[in-house]
Amino acid sequence: MERLATAWAIFQGLLLEALPFLLIGVAIASLARWLAPGGGWLRKLPRHALLGPLTGAALGFALPACECGNVPVARRLLAGGAPLGTALGFLFAAPVLNPIVLASTWAAFPNQPWLLAARPGGALLLSLLLASVLRLLPEAHLLAPALLEERRLSQPLAEVGLLERRSGLVGTVSPPPLPVQPSRPPLQEVLEHGSREFLDLAALLVLGCAIAATVQTLLPRSWLLAVGGAPTLSVLSLMLLAVVVSVCSSVDAFLALGFAAQITPGALLAFLVLGPVVDLKLLGLFRVLFQPRAIALTAAAAGVAVLVLGQWVNLLLL
Amino acid sequence: MRSLALALWGLVLLVSSLSGRLDLLLRGIFHPLVGLSGVVLLVLAALQLPAELGPGRRPPSPRTWWWSGAVALLVLVLPPNPSFSDLAANRPAELGEEAELSFLLPPAQRSLTDWVRLLRSQPDPSLYAGDPVRISGFVWPQPGESPQLARLLVRCCLADATPVGLPVRWPPGEVPRADQWLAVQGTMAVEEHHGQSRSVVVAQRITPIARPSRPLEP
Numbered sequence: 001m002e003r004l005a006t007a008w009a010i011f012q013g014l015l016l017e018a019l020p021f022l023l024i025g026v027a028i029a030s031l032a033r034w035l036a037p038g039g040g041w042l043r044k045l046p047r048h049a050l051l052g053p054l055t056g057a058a059l060g061f062a063l064p065a066c067e068c069g070n071v072p073v074a075r076r077l078l079a080g081g082a083p084l085g086t087a088l089g090f091l092f093a094a095p096v097l098n099p100i101v102l103a104s105t106w107a108a109f110p111n112q113p114w115l116l117a118a119r120p121g122g123a124l125l126l127s128l129l130l131a132s133v134l135r136l137l138p139e140a141h142l143l144a145p146a147l148l149e150e151r152r153l154s155q156p157l158a159e160v161g162l163l164e165r166r167s168g169l170v171g172t173v174s175p176p177p178l179p180v181q182p183s184r185p186p187l188q189e190v191l192e193h194g195s196r197e198f199l200d201l202a203a204l205l206v207l208g209c210a211i212a213a214t215v216q217t218l219l220p221r222s223w224l225l226a227v228g229g230a231p232t233l234s235v236l237s238l239m240l241l242a243v244v245v246s247v248c249s250s251v252d253a254f255l256a257l258g259f260a261a262q263i264t265p266g267a268l269l270a271f272l273v274l275g276p277v278v279d280l281k282l283l284g285l286f287r288v289l290f291q292p293r294a295i296a297l298t299a300a301a302a303g304v305a306v307l308v309l310g311q312w313v314n315l316l317l318l
Numbered sequence: 319m320r321s322l323a324l325a326l327w328g329l330v331l332l333v334s335s336l337s338g339r340l341d342l343l344l345r346g347i348f349h350p351l352v353g354l355s356g357v358v359l360l361v362l363a364a365l366q367l368p369a370e371l372g373p374g375r376r377p378p379s380p381r382t383w384w385w386s387g388a389v390a391l392l393v394l395v396l397p398p399n400p401s402f403s404d405l406a407a408n409r410p411a412e413l414g415e416e417a418e419l420s421f422l423l424p425p426a427q428r429s430l431t432d433w434v435r436l437l438r439s440q441p442d443p444s445l446y447a448g449d450p451v452r453i454s455g456f457v458w459p460q461p462g463e464s465p466q467l468a469r470l471l472v473r474c475c476l477a478d479a480t481p482v483g484l485p486v487r488w489p490p491g492e493v494p495r496a497d498q499w500l501a502v503q504g505t506m507a508v509e510e511h512h513g514q515s516r517s518v519v520v521a522q523r524i525t526p527i528a529r530p531s532r533p534l535e536p
Contacts, residue, residue: 002401009400012393013343013476016334019327020348020355188369192320195362199323203386216477220408247474254473 003217011213014246014281015206018068021248022201025069029076030194034184042082043154049085053131056082056089057124060097067095067249067276068205071285072197078147078289081154084139085131091289093127095249095276096120105272108253109260114317115269122273122309126302130277133301134294142294144287201285208284212246215280219244231318234267235310239303242275249276266314274306319379319387321370325363326390331356333394341532342398344475398476402456402533403496406468406481425449425506430469431535434482443508443517451519454501454527457494458483464493467502467519472534479534485511485518492524501525 036042046052056077074091078084095101097120109115134142143151185193247255252275260268278299286295334340335353344352423432425446430453437446458468458481466483486502487509494500503523508515 002404005398006400006404008396009343009398010405010476012334012339012398015393016331016340016352017344017348017475019331020351023355023358188366191362191365192369195320195324195366198359199320199327199383199386200380202327203380203382206386206389212477217408245477247478251474251478255478257473 007213007217011209014209021069025072026194026198029072030190034190042080045086047083052083052085053089053128056086057093057097059090060094079150088131089127092130093123096123100250105253108257119272129305204284208281212280215244231314234264235270238267238271239274242271243279246279246281264314265317266310269313270306270310278302321363321367323383323387324359326387328356328359330390330393403458406458426452430455443515446506447508449506452503457498459496487518487520499527499529501527
């Protein structure tokens with residue numbers, strides 16, 4: 001019973017900390033929808049395989065939110081017709097590449113300058129890799145059905161595969177014009193849309209927080225930190241800890257400070273790079289963006305990449 | 319249903335903020351943000367209620383809103399009541415490199431956390447032998463030895479709580495129960511522990527106290 005009460009309290013702690021950030025993310029997404037209803041500027045973002053994700057990552061500096069707030073903004077980018085690589089670059093890199101997270105990392109580790117370069121660098125590399133891997137999947141297999149429908153409305157028909165079209169003419173020579181630029185929606189409609197989005201995401205957040213709180217209560221953290229000194233095991237255990245703990249990227253550096261002295265530098269970096277991209281709380285939220293197969297691919301690719309990154313850092317610094 | 323669900327979540331955030339529940343869950347820096355978000359959600363609910371109640375067809379509410387609304391109700395009805403010793407038992411006690419003390423209070427004014435930080439930064443038990451100690455904390459059972467008096471440090475929320483504890487030599491026959499909050503007065507002494515000397519609080523006066531309104535420390 002005591003354990004249940006503790007899990008309930010951890011659940012509330014995670015949820016109450018994340019909900020305001022989710023609201024901020026939805027507010028940014030709704031504001032973008034109101035200010036640029038057709039999302040024309042989104043379609044002008046670079047489509048280049050490298051430049052696209054880099055631009056998306058750079059957007060993190062303009063829209064500082066941690067990972068919970070990032071999901072609704074990334075959804076807005078995708079729904080508005082932004083190039084896939086740009087939106088994915090934003091989704092995966094912006095939780096680290098934003099002023100708040102960089103400042104908190106600096107505040108927590110002022111005496112480890114290598115980390116100040118390695119964390120954003122690692123996050124950027126990881127986002128480029130994940131964007132490249134996920135782009136291998138056709139959009140119909142990658143994006144959640146509701147998001148795909150919305151995205152199709154914002155894309156020129158010529159960009160939609162013949163088998164995926166639900167309307168339009170087959171065999172036209174010149175590409176059909178873009179849909180007429182919609183006018184700015186009434187404020188009431190924007191509020192309604194934002195509210196729906198918040199409630200959908202809040203339900204998924206509840207699920208993620210419940211899983212994270214249960215696993216945390218049942219799994220003694222000392223098990224995960226017991227292998228601190230071993231190069232590979234320490235990276236793996238800290239990756240698992242990042243996935244389980246599910247704290248916000250703006251404060252995870254302070255949490256890492258608590259055990260930084262016990263673990264290898266590669267494991268520390270792995271914790272700080274993987275947590276903002278994949279954790280139990282986020283996996284629920286990702287369902288508004290991706291199909292389950294794509295979520296599994298994201299988790300697997302991020303896991304392998306961060307393990308290699310951590311190993312490499314250990315090789316250099318140990 | 320949309321306005322109702324928004325209002326429920328708004329109430330959850332606002333009630334948690336105003337009732338002091340957040341003191342048990344989150345670091346103080348997040349409290350205004352939670353309260354403000356609650357107000358925003360309530361305003362959103364109020365703005366949309368007239369349109370929802372008015373005539374016209376409305377799309378059905380997704381089932382997920384109903385069950386997440388039920389969770390919100392549960393959060394309102396069942397406030398958090400974590401077992402601190404259970405939380406502490408699950409976490410390694412580490413302070414990290416920021417354990418350095420910027421200034422030193424006189425011994426009798428040091429909190430439990432101050433003492434732990436001091437002992438980590440200058441771990442020579444003989445320096446503190448005989449110093450007066452006045453600390454408070456919860457009882458944290460230790461496997462195979464007598465319980466310590468402890469506090470939880472939190473950097474973000476309860477999920478990252480880290481325990482810090484001080485060994486206590488309890489008066490004979492007075493071993494306290496786990497999770498109980500106590501104020502302890504005594505002196506610092508040196509004892510042998512697994513072949514090494516360490517500081518231990520020799521408890522002379524033990525007073526049961528209520529859990530402090532802000533039990534988590536930064």
